[in-house]
Amino acid sequence: MSEPLIKVDHLKKYFPVAKTKGKFVKAVDDVTFEVQRGEIIGIVGESGCGKSTMGRCLMKLIDITDxxxxxDGQDITHFTKKEMDAIRSKMQMIFQNPFSSFNPRHTIGKSLMDVARHYGQTKExxxxxIHELVEEIGLDQVVLRRRPSELSGGQLQRLAIARALVAGPEFILADEAVSALDVSVQAQILNMLIDLRDKYNLTMVFISHELTVVEHISDHVIVMYLGAVVEKGTSEELFYxxxxxxxxxxxxxxxxxxxxDEVNHELLTGDIPSAMSIPEGCRFCTRCPQCIPGKCDTEVPELRHISGDHYAACHLIKT
Ligand SMILES: Nc1ncnc2c1ncn2[C@@H]1O[C@H](COP(=O)(O)OP(=O)(O)OP(=O)(O)O)[C@@H](O)[C@H]1O
Ligand SMILES: [Mg+2]
Known part of the structure; x- marks a missing residue:
């Protein structure tokens, strides 16, 4: 297999707790995965499980603890801001709120032009x-003369995607990119992202707390719980x-x-524990209906190979 575009190796991000020396919020706690070129990886998990922090580390928007x-084969762990600027055009991001991607006082055309010029493109x-991208995202060129407040959330999210693509990236990180939209608009945008991936040979990490969204778009899925990967595999392996x-x-x-469409698994109960005090042993043991006292609450389960690309971290799984 060729070299992955993104490789995350035992990544940790701990935030110090204000006024409490030696105490940390373990937002990302030893995460390892790879993203092959042209692949879409979904990262899913409940609120607070560390998805966005993982994404911000990936984009080097925050320092990595360990x-x-x-x-692209280059160790960027300790890249300075200046070194990152040199590769920033290759790594772009789409956020949940498309309004945050645009200056409310500028027309969309000006905002997109500024981005293109920032990355060294001539005006022509x-x-x-920009003309090609607006066509690609299924909007009329007239939107370029509009300001963000004159557009719908769905139109603006399409344009935020175009904005990310203006730079000509190889990698896109989408953090809850469709979570604020109606289900029907969500589906259109997800299909559009799949088409754009094929057209521009993009590689993507797609973060969402919604399983249905991740299932639709991802080739591989990573399930995070309290900062750690508890299961990963192809979409098929994960969902079936x-x-x-x-x-x-x-x-x-x-x-x-x-x-x-019957699913007979047990529903989650209780809240996710604080990332400041992660349970001993298996971090899911305090909410797991099958927790084995004396084992699950003392021994940390390894992420073990099951079959194919499928891995899971659970003492109950026989391999
Ligand atoms: N700058 C920060 N300082 C301290 N703690 C932080 C900081 N950013 C995030 N955290 C904590 O890290 C943990 C993970 O947060 P994160 O935002 O990554 O979760 P998430 O999975 O993206 O959640 P959501 O689905 O709500 O977006 C949480 O406990 C959060 O409170
Ligand atoms: Mg988040």
């Missing part, structure tokens, strides 16, 4: 690229043969598509 990060190159009780519980909470 572990390594590689982009930029105009051609979930192994970890946490993944099963997330699936049980997923809305059923048809009345016959």
């Amino acid at each position: 572990g390594s990060l590689y982009f 190159e930029a105009e051609k690229k 043969n979930p192994m970890h009780p946490y993944t099963r519980a997330l699936l049980a909470a997923k809305p059923k598509e048809t009345p016959d």
